[in-house]
Amino acid sequence: MALRNVLLVCLRPNTNAKLTRNLSTARSSLNQKFNKPIAGNELARSGGIASMFRLPVQQTVEGLDVCYVGIPLDIGVSNRTGTRLGPRQIRTESVMIRSYNGGTGAAPFESLQVADIGDVHINLYDLKKACKDISDFYKTKIMPFNCVPLTLGGDHTLSYPVLQAIAEKHGPVGLIHVDAHNDVADTMMGEKIAHGTPFRRCVDEGLLDCKRVIQIGLRGSLYDSKGHQWQKDQGFRIVRGEECWHKSMTPLMEEVRQQMGDGPVYISFDIDALDPGYAPGTGTPEIGGLTPIQSLEIVRGCKGLNIVGGDLVEVSPPFDTAGTTALIGANLLFEMLCVLPGVKYYPVL
8 A cells, every 4th residue: 555655646747856766666666677778788789779778769758757859950050060960879879878877886777767759850941940849849748747858959959948848847947057158149140049049048938047057168269258247147157168177077066966956957968068079079169178077077966966857969970970979978868867866876896
């Protein structure tokens, strides 16, 4: 009877990370079989359907705690195109990901039910319509079912409609935004919606808890000396790329956890936050960026937060000849999964 009550509570709509943990505990108690990546020793990595981590593909989020979903969008970009192909290439490179995190001890596939639900069907001839397609999909197909979405991009425009759906369920959220660019322009070429404006639109619509927003890794040339003033005036914390040079991100993330508190948090990670020497496959590269190690420290530093969603955006395969940018993206999406509420951890040996 106690287990039945746990299940009934956990199946009701909720925004509480504790209930997600209870759901995982209840499922474990019932010995439910969780989806797991297909191991390289079971099926050659060159084989199988290119789903995220070669997980099962579902048409709906029924029964899932977490879903991977692609948004093949690049009609909001200002420089090089190609990130519409990002979700497909990230999935292809994700074949290298195994089920256990050897660096942190996280075992997400023993804790949460995860699957790939494919891509959002979007209009690639009308950016405003594409944003509505995205928002409607998340509002009707994902958020009502208490499933945490981890999104494969796609250009950064997509964060705006995704956050419309996230905030409709959870209220204004904290934001950990990792990027070379602040993405708070009011307009680009006179347009309100583009990959450089998503977080300005989010503030306009009250989707963000501005005192719980941090932007990490901002760098590059600006149009004027006040290029970051607007978001500071809103209460955002800014950590410029130069402040990240030659140091670990672990102390910073201790401060971020204090800033975010217990409220809902969204992670938005633009791959151009990394130096193009590591991640060349992106549309607007800027030198002097983060390293892969610093990127891992940032995402791993989100452990313990009430994460309600995340995205990895701006991977552009035409400029990623060796696949390393997509490989980094796949790994960071795995790391996001590993820090979600309810994930089981083992001691690292």
